[in-house]
Amino acid sequence: MDYLVKLPENPKVRYAATLVLGRYTEWTAKHPAYLEKQLTYITSGFEIASNINNMDIVMAASHALKYFCMDCSSLLVDSLEQLFNFYNNIAGNLDIQSLYDITQGISHILAEEKDPEKLYNITLMFWKPTLEKLSNYADFTDGSSNATSMDEIHTKIADEIEIITIYVNSLRPLSYRPPENPIAKLLIEYCWPIVIKLISNHGRSTKVSERCAKFIKNAIQNFNIYLIPVISNTAELLVQGFSNYKYGCYLWVSGVFFKEYSDEDAAPQTKEAAWLFAAQQTSTFIQFVESEKNKLAEYPDLIEDFFRMMNDVLMFSPVRLIESDLLQPVYNVAVASLSSLQEFDALIAILHFLIDLYSWGFETPPVSFVDNIPENLKNKVLNFALTTGNDLIKLLIYGLIYSFPSDVYPDSSELLTKIIKLSTLDAGSKISLSWIDQALAVLPQGTVNDRERTKLLSTCETAINSKDFRRVRSSIKDFINWYRRKHVNSTN
Numbered sequence: 413m414d415y416l417v418k419l420p421e422n423p424k425v426r427y428a429a430t431l432v433l434g435r436y437t438e439w440t441a442k443h444p445a446y447l448e449k450q451l452t453y454i455t456s457g458f459e460i461a462s463n464i465n466n467m468d469i470v471m472a473a474s475h476a477l478k479y480f481c482m483d484c485s486s487l488l489v490d491s492l493e494q495l496f497n498f499y500n501n502i503a504g505n506l507d508i509q510s511l512y513d514i515t516q517g518i519s520h521i522l523a524e525e526k527d528p529e530k531l532y533n534i535t536l537m538f539w540k541p542t543l544e545k546l547s548n549y550a551d552f553t554d555g556s557s558n559a560t561s562m563d564e565i566h567t568k569i570a571d572e573i574e575i576i577t578i579y580v581n582s583l584r585p586l587s588y589r590p591p592e593n594p595i596a597k598l599l600i601e602y603c604w605p606i607v608i609k610l611i612s613n614h615g616r617s618t619k620v621s622e623r624c625a626k627f628i629k630n631a632i633q634n635f636n637i638y639l640i641p642v643i644s645n646t647a648e649l650l651v652q653g654f655s656n657y658k659y660g661c662y663l664w665v666s667g668v669f670f671k672e673y674s675d676e677d678a679a680p681q682t683k684e685a686a687w688l689f690a691a692q693q694t695s696t697f698i699q700f701v702e703s704e705k706n707k708l709a710e711y712p713d714l715i716e717d718f719f720r721m722m723n724d725v726l727m728f729s730p731v732r733l734i735e736s737d738l739l740q741p742v743y744n745v746a747v748a749s750l751s752s753l754q755e756f757d758a759l760i761a762i763l764h765f766l767i768d769l770y771s772w773g774f775e776t777p778p779v780s781f782v783d784n785i786p787e788n789l790k791n792k793v794l795n796f797a798l799t800t801g802n803d804l805i806k807l808l809i810y811g812l813i814y815s816f817p818s819d820v821y822p823d824s825s826e827l828l829t830k831i832i833k834l835s836t837l838d839a840g841s842k843i844s845l846s847w848i849d850q851a852l853a854v855l856p857q858g859t860v861n862d863r864e865r866t867k868l869l870s871t872c873e874t875a876i877n878s879k880d881f882r883r884v885r886s887s888i889k890d891f892i893n894w895y896r897r898k899h900v901n902s903t904n
Contacts, residue, residue: 481517
C-alpha cells in the first residue's frame with residue numbers, strides 16, 4: 413500500500429491505483445497508519461484530473477472516496493471541517509453521479525458524530541450550499557424563463573434534492589427514545605418550507621415532483637415520530653400535490669405516510685390524523701376517476717399507485733375503511749379499472765387489494781399483527797361479497813377468457829375462488845352456482861352448450877359441498893382453457 417501512492421504520475425497508473433485503494437478501504441480501516449497518505453492521494457486526484465480533463469480519474473476518485481469515508485468513517489470524524497472545505501471546492505466541478513458518491517461517503521462520517529449539537533451544526537454546514545441553491549430555484553416560476561432553461565432548472569432542483577435525500581438515508585436515528593433529533597430538526601426548520609415552495613412553484617415538472625416525493629418518503633420512513641410536528645403540513649402537501657398535478661408519486665408517498673403513522677406503536681391522535689388524510693386523498697382520487705371515467709385506460713400507473721396506497725390503508729385500518737362510505741366508491745374504481753386495463757402491474761395491484769378485502773370476511777386475518785377479526789367486520793365483508801359477487805364473478809371469468817394477460821391468471825383465480833368460498837358461509841353452494849351460471853350466460857350466444865354448462869356447474873357444486881375449493885378453482889380453470897382453445901385461440 414505504501415508503494416501505490418508513490419507510483420510515477422500517469423493518468424492510467426493513477427486511475428488503476430485509485431481503484432485499488434477504493435477496493436481495500438476495509439483493510440485501511442484496520443491499518444489507520446496508512447489512512448492519511450491514501451486519503452491525500454485520492455483527493456489530489458480531483459485536481460490532477462481537472463488539469464488534464466480526465467473524467468475517468470474523477471469517477472474513480474469519487475468512488476474510492478465514497479468507500480473510504482464509509483469504511484473509515486469513525487477515523488475521519490475529527491476531519492469533517494477539512495473535508496467540508498474540500499467538498500465545497502470540488503462540488504461544482506463534478507458530474508452528478510460523482511457528487512452523489514462523495515455525498516454518500518460524507519454522510520456516513522456525519523453519522524459517527526454522537527453529540528447532537530455538533531451533528532446539527534456540522535450537518536447544516538454541509539447542507540447549507542445545497543439549501544441556498546434550492547431556495548433560489550424555488551423563487552423562479554415556470555413562466556419566468558423559456559422552456560429549455562426551465563427544464564434545466566428543474567433538472568438542477570431534482571439533483572440538489574437528491575443530495576439531501578442521500579444525507580437523510582444515512583443519518584437515520586439509531587433510536588427513537590431521545591425526545592429530539594438534530595437531523596429531524598434541520599428537516600423541519602430548513603427543508604420542509606423549501607420543499608413546499610418547490611412543489612408549489614415547480615411541481616408541474618415530473619422531475620421535481622418525483623424527487624420531492626422521494627425525499628418526503630425517505631424522511632418519513634427514517635425519522636417517523638420526529639416529523640410529527642409537520643404531519644398536517646405533509647398531509648396537505650400530498651393531497652394538494654395530487655389534486656394539482658395528478659402524478660402517481662403523491663399516491664405512493666401517501667401510502668408510506670399512512671403506513672408509518674398508523675402502525676400499532678403510533679399515538680391515537682396520530683392514527684386519527686393519518687386516517688383523515690387517507691380518507692381525503694382517497695376522495696380526491698375518486699373525484700379524479702369520475703371526471704376521467706371514459707379514459708381509465710390512459711392512467712394505468714396512477715391506478716396502480718392508488719391501489720398500492722389502498723392496500724396500506726386496508727392493512728392498517730381495515731375497520732375504518734370497510735365501515736366507511738369510501739368502500740363502495742373504491743370498489744367501483746377497482747371494477748371499472750379491471751374492465752379497462754390490460755397492464756400487469758396495475759391489474760395485480762387491484763387484484764391484491766380485492767383479495768385482501770374479501771379475506772377480512774373469514775376467521776383468519778390476512779395480516780399477522782391482527783389476532784382476531786371482529787364479528788361485525790366479518791359480517792360486513794360477507795354482506796359486501798354477497799352484494800358484489802355476481803358482477804365480479806362475471807367480470808373475472810370474462811377477463812380470464814378475453815382480456816387479462818396470462819401472468820395475472822393465478823391472482824384472478826384466487827380472487828374468484830375466495831368470493832365463492834366466502835359466499836358459502838351464508839348460502840351454501842346455491843348463490844355461487846347462480847353467479848357462475850350467469851357468468852356463462854353473458855358469453856356470446858351458442859358458445860357454451862348445455863353439456864359443458866352442466867358439467868361445470870355440477871363439478872363445482874360437488875366440490876363446494878365437500879369444501880374442496882382447490883377443485884372449484886381447477887374446474888373453472890379447465891373450463892376457461894377449453895373455452896379459449898375452442899372459441900378464442902381458434903378465431904385468432
